[in-house]
Amino acid sequence: MITATVTGNVWSTRHVEGIPPGAFLEVQIDGTESRLVAFDVLGTGVGERVLIAQGSVASGWFTGPPPPVDALVIGSIDATPNK
Numbered sequence: 001m002i003t004a005t006v007t008g009n010v011w012s013t014r015h016v017e018g019i020p021p022g023a024f025l026e027v028q029i030d031g032t033e034s035r036l037v038a039f040d041v042l043g044t045g046v047g048e049r050v051l052i053a054q055g056s057v058a059s060g061w062f063t064g065p066p067p068p069v070d071a072l073v074i075g076s077i078d079a080t081p082n083k
Contacts, residue, residue, distance in 0.1 A: 003051060004028055005027060010024035025073065037071065042073055051077060053071070058071055
């Protein structure tokens, strides 16, 4: 699992069959300059920090035949409140 920040939306008017409802997001992996495209079913927005699962764990989350999804947003990271 990795942490990242959403940097933008990736728009796709055509895609392979089997992609479930959701959105493609560009994210920057925390502490690096690396970016990747992750699939989001949570409705995450630009600027939010997220948790991402990759590989078979990401595609295995879906019911039915696994879609060709290699990175999946699985959570939104909340800011830690000051005590």
